[in-house]
Amino acid sequence: MPILLLAEHAGRSLSDQTAKALTAALKIAGFSGAEIHVLVAGADARPAAEAAARLAGVTKVLLAQDAALAHQLAEPLADLLVALAPAYDVILASATASARNVLPRVAARLDVMQVSDIVEVVSADTFKRPIYAGNAIQTVQSSDATLVITVRAASFAAAAEGGTVPIEAIAGGTSTGLSRFLSDALAVSERPELASARRIVSGGRALGSVETFRDVILPLADTLDAAVGASRAAVDAGYAPNDWQVGQTGKVVAPELYIAVGISGAIQHLAGMKDSKVIVAINKDPEAPIFQVADYGLVGDLFEVLPEFDRALRS
């Protein structure tokens, strides 16, 4: 039976998290020979479905459109997935906030144990996943009839585009009356999205205030066309919003370039960024643990180093 990939999308556009989870699905299909269907569920999501139909390796796109699915509320979306489940061997999605919300609900209703946050496909039923904030990696084999999986997107390259496949409209499910959407407060930013950025500049508690964070980190990020991240300490201190948090309890990222400014390198932060290709640490404490994972370490006062760094980058 085929694999069902739940798409992450914003209606008008498809998140590249979907193409990364597709790579994991293709690896499973490499063992099982299964086809891959993508489910796009939303209120007005045809453009996202069209983008999904262009991804290489997908054989069909299911488009479920209903007002009840507008905000990816867990209850109606789980109902839809549970209804589709008997036709599939595997249900998987990138481990976004939305998928982490809905898939365990689906797994419980199917009486299966979800495999969370896989970083490697070992075989059709065996996967590697991090535990203890990435300080250990477990290889687990599932004995369940249906596999429900979330994928750590930072560990998989995005699948390419190629050709186009049919989009099949399916019934959208109905409102359960259990939950209602009230409002969104989503940050609107010109900068690249943290989860998929090629470069990230992150600030820590050493920044000292929300004003300094803004005045020191943001210009450097703009020079590099980078996304902005923060350590949990900086978020807890109120210097940066929570959705900028990189780490075990925030986002796990793997950009080409990660610049850690005034971040000491607590285990929980390293868990979120240590798979970055090149890591730069700027910190005035030469003993800071961040230097143990940094490809380039610069010991110095960030308020002196950063303006110089910015100038040198522009020259």
Added chain:
Amino acid sequence: MKILVPVKRVVDHNVKIRARPDGSGVELANVKMSMNPFDEISVEQALRLKEAGKASEVVVVSIGPAKAEETLRTALAMGADRAVLVETDASVEPLAVAKILRGVAEAERPGLILVGKQAIDDDCNQTGQMLAGLLGVAQATFASRVEIEDQTARITREVDGGLQTIEVTLPAVVTVDLRLNEPRYASLPNIMKAKKKPLERKTPADFGVDIAPRLRVLWTEEPAGRGAGVKVASARELVAGLRNAGVV
């Protein structure tokens, strides 16, 4: 309204864990154990709701070895009213935990179940959502704000890119995120008092739950290390290095 709060005994978050060289798991002998940090936040939130007159009783429950009583006593010392210990020495997966919690919830009939969004040992992030699915009630995950009305709760959730606010019908399962509150420390008199608070002992079999694992752990290893690179003396030298590496 009664609030049910599951708590898990885990390796303390300050401990640097080690995988056993034979691949059989993580070394847990003589390691400091504590309440899962997210569960401290859910206990704290339950207590605040009780103090604000929104709840009448806070019941904490743990599924684990006899020593999980310590974790429950910590929650009782923070201010919870009574505890249920579902005792087992086996490692219990989130699905089985959720099934046991369903049994506890059916007996206790809470109006609200507050669950930590994930345990910092297995990092699964599943139990609350699974419990809501099994009970057929509403769920609100990753909460950074919880407001209780009469028959509903208004929850602000931490989602990718910002915040989402939803309203859920009670009873509901809410999983809590870091910014919801700052948990209190138990005072010495309260730690003493907690020793006398009621604690009921159960087993998974009392709830008719089969806790046999569905996932077989084949191997546990430490991730490939990442060596330290070079120290550069100036910003100019740093930029030269990054240009050589082709990342700027």
